Amino acid sequence: MKLASLAALAGAVIAILLGLMTVGVQATVSPHGLPVAVTAPPQLRAAAAHIATQGGGALAWRVTGPDEARKLLDDKEVYGILELGQPNRVVVSDAVNPSGAQFVQQILTTAAAPAQVETVHPASVAGRTAPLAVSILAWLGSLAAGGALLAAARRNERGLTVGARLTRVLASGVLMTAVLAGFLKLWDSGLPMGWSVLGFVFLVATAFAAIQGALLRLLGLGGLAVLAPLYLLAPAVAGQVPELLNPAYRAALWSWTPFRFSTEGMRSVLQGTPHAPDVTTALWVLGVLLVVGLVVVLWPGRDGNTIPAAKLRRGVFATTAG
Incomplete structure (x- = not known):
């Protein structure tokens, strides 16, 4: 009886550890300050500044120039770029973790609809x-x-x-x-x-x-x-x-x-x-x-x-x- 109880207890402890280390991680996924960049020509700078106030904490915006934004994306300092213009363009990279890039793409595409999507460093x-x-x-x-x-x-x-x-x-x-x-x-x-x-x-x-x-x-x-x-x-x-x-x-x-x-x-x-x-x-x-x-x-x-x-x-x- 004692051995059986200890075996059952060991199983419960293992289940708790696995639940915390695996299922719990996935079940609590939620965005907190995903870094993104927004660029705009001079006549749209006010719109870029306004957009950078949006996101409710899910996104952390950086208003910057186009070249600097691309460098930030290559360095994985941001997960995506919103380029305001005619047309608007959302830029993501397959060199970035897919979970972050996919989430950012969905948000940016919705925020600047209609928008074209460009993927740099494309991957299969x-x-x-x-x-x-x-x-x-x-x-x-x-x-x-x-x-x-x-x-x-x-x-x-x-x-x-x-x-x-x-x-x-x-x-x-x-x-x-x-x-x-x-x-x-x-x-x-x-x-x-x-x-x-x-x-x-x-x-x-x-x-x-x-x-x-x-x-x-x-x-x-x-x-x-x-x-x-x-x-x-x-x-x-x-x-x-x-x-x-x-x-x-x-x-x-x-x-x-x-x-x-x-x-x-x-x-x-x-x-x-x-x-x-x-x-x-x-x-x-x-x-x-x-x-x-x-x-x-x-x-x-x-x-x-x-x-x-x-x-x-x-x-x-x-x-x-x-």
Whole structure:
């Protein structure tokens, strides 16, 4: 009875955590200060200033010139541009998170109807989906490899050597890059596959493999209970722009999840805006994850968590027999 009650309680706790981390994020989506720009010729400046007062808190307007507005869009400082004129034009970018761009397009098109819609850095459905998919698959693929290696070592009653741990990290990076590049070409043969794209994918896969290897070394197979559920944050949190998230989720989850850095950086590299600030941020964050992970993976000494299963069973049996 006690065991059954504890199992039921564990299930309830898991449901609460998953509900908070996934469904709760989606259920509370609401716009809060989505940044947009408005431009206008001199004779329409008053109209632009008036429009910039609209939105009820959902939008944060910036009145600026056409060239500056386009630069802001490329740098992802705004999610869309309203260009007043004859005709009015709404400008969005497929290098921007699709959830933010779609929401802004709907609002701006309604506010300035009739308006033409222009999309810069256009992407196919695969191109819009690929950045998040790369992050999810890189995380799960390298995690499966790390878990399998650790389980095999425990089964064979052998500790993992430094060489084995390093080989697993580097091999996961290389193989996952090849797999993901293959998927990108399969999904859309027109997607760019230059060195900048391949290098970024390799950095993502290797950084994920390194930080996972570090936690698995410290926590053993129990680390899977921490690392596996984290991928749920990718579609729920990294798939949204922060201005659409509830402020609590923005602070508690979005602010630190590694998937948002890899996803947004990948989107910029893939869609032809490699100099956007989010690429620089992603390189720094992923680089730090890689270095920290490798330090733990390569640190000399035995793994502090690896009590081989067979030895553990023999110890239990010996104690019982005694």
